[in-house]
Amino acid sequence: MPKLKTKKAAAKRFKITGTGKFKHKKANKTHILTKKSPKRKMNLRKMGMVDKTNEAAVRQMMPYA
Numbered sequence: 349m350p351k352l353k354t355k356k357a358a359a360k361r362f363k364i365t366g367t368g369k370f371k372h373k374k375a376n377k378t379h380i381l382t383k384k385s386p387k388r389k390m391n392l393r394k395m396g397m398v399d400k401t402n403e404a405a406v407r408q409m410m411p412y413a
Contacts (some may be wrong), residue, residue, distance in 0.1 A: 353407035362398065
């Protein structure tokens, strides 16, 4: 059985937690920030969790995570 390659794009976007779930950075925090409220920008700083419906796809992209 050959080694499985990790999708590098996924490896850069997702980190695995201690319990085996995946966390990701939230979108809409790079530009056009003047019209967004401070509260909204503060909430975008936090990491988001990958939904359980997408977890299998992410796990397949990162077989050794």
